[in-house]
Amino acid sequence: MRDLALIFVMALGAALGIGLAGALALRLLRHRSITVHVCVLLAVTVTAVVAGVVTVAQAMFLSRHDLQVVLLTVAAAAAVSLAIGWYFGRRLAAAAIWADQARERERRIEKGRRDLVAWVSHDLRTPLAGLRAMAEALEDRVVDDPTTVAEYHRRIRVQTDRMTRLVDDLFELSRINAGALRLSLTAVPLGEVVSDALAGAAPLAAARRIRLVAAESGWPTVLASEPELARVVGNLLLNAVRYTPDDGTVRVDAGREQDDAWLAVADTCGGIPEEDLPRLFDVAFRGEPARTPRSGTNGEGSGGLGLAIVRGLVEAHDGRVDVQNTTEGCRFVVRLPAATG
Structure with a gap:
């Protein structure tokens, strides 16, 4: 022992x-x-x-x-x-x-949801208040001269269109997040999609004397769903026009690298703070303290959803989208599978 x-x-x-x-x-x-x-x-x-x-x-x-x-x-x-x-x-x-x-990702997503609800509520409440005031004025005949009545009708239509776009963005984003997006992939000439998007952004650009410049040739054909691709290009163009100062320039060009095609939208917005670049495609992120649309955009704010929709649609095509600062502003680059044959 x-x-x-x-x-x-x-x-x-x-x-x-x-x-x-x-x-x-x-x-x-x-x-x-x-x-x-x-x-x-x-x-x-x-x-x-x-x-x-x-x-x-x-x-x-x-x-x-x-x-x-x-x-x-x-x-x-x-x-x-x-x-x-x-x-x-x-x-x-x-x-x-x-x-x-x-x-960390779950916390960020949850914060994005809360911010989205708060900001969308604000973006809906403001035009709804205006619509109610104008409707009551017309109903009570506070205004009755034809010129003012016509102006009220125009404002009601503009605010209704704005809320319709916001609701459409929310629906599109919900489809992306729910995985309910179904793409019909075909060979789409990128030049035609860009041409249509430029025509849609031209009135807003002309009102602020912003030049829209596009390459004359070199447009590749991509494997994509045309409606969703048009939404991507349109959102990028409108985003560039909204944040470019008056008398600025928005340039669009494209090309092909091996099996991928790329589309670039560059503006002269002055650049984006480096700390904001990783969050630029997050839901409801606008990169500015004010939660109201910037002046000069005709109230066409997108509730901070435009770039989030761009990323969701591009990733649904097995592509990717990046942004980087340039000397005069920033440059968004979308890469998608190129069509073969």
């Missing part, structure tokens, strides 16, 4: 020495990754066992051969334990990082 107690004390002392050294190492490495912590913890455990076995084996005066057998057995078990611990430590670290990123 006394010998067993002595063996226990010797093994405990060796293990405690290794444990203290491991605790110090973990403290020094407290800012390192989860993989490092798991590997150090496992190494401390295995080393403590090895130290205890070696200490006891030497105290038992084993023969050289028997001692080598014990050490080889312990070394084999230690190697297997360390290898398995390193492998699962990396998997645990990857899972922890993925879970943290998922939680």
Whole structure:
């Protein structure tokens, strides 16, 4: 019994020495990754066992051969334990990082939903208040001269069109997020889509003396759904026109690189703050403190949904969209699969 107690004390002392050294190492490495912590913890455990076995084996005066057998057995078990611990430590670290990123993404999406509800409520409440006031004025015959009545009718139509566009954007975004978007992919000449989009943006650009410049040739054919592609190009053009100062320029060009086609829309807005670039395609992000449409845009704000819809539609085509600052403004680049043949 006394010998067993002595063996226990010797093994405990060796293990405690290794444990203290491991605790110090973990403290020094407290800012390192989860993989490092798991590997150090496992190494401390295995080393403590090895130290205890070696200490006891030497105290038992084993023969050289028997001692080598014990050490080889312990070394084999230690190697297997360390290898398995390193492998699962990396998997645990990857899972922890993925879970943290998922939680951060969920928080960002939830914040985007709350902001979207608040901003869309504001964008709907403002025109609705105006519509109600004008309708009551017409109903009570507060205004009755033909010129004012006609102006009220025009304003009602403009505000109704604005709310219709906002509701259409919400419906499109809900289809994208719900995965209910069904694309009918065909070979679409990009030049024709851009030409139609330029015609749609021309009145707003002309009112602010903004030049719309498009390349004369080099337009590729892309594999896309034409209505959704037209929505992408139209949103990018209108976004560029809205945020370009008067007398500015919006330029559109395109090309092809191997199996991909690209479309670029560049403006002279003066650039976007670098910290805003990663969030530019987030739902309801507008990049400015004011939540009302900028002056000079004829109230055609999109509730911060235009670029989010662009990204959703482009990704649904297995493409991608990026933005970068240029000398005079910013440049949006859409890459889509090119049509073959």
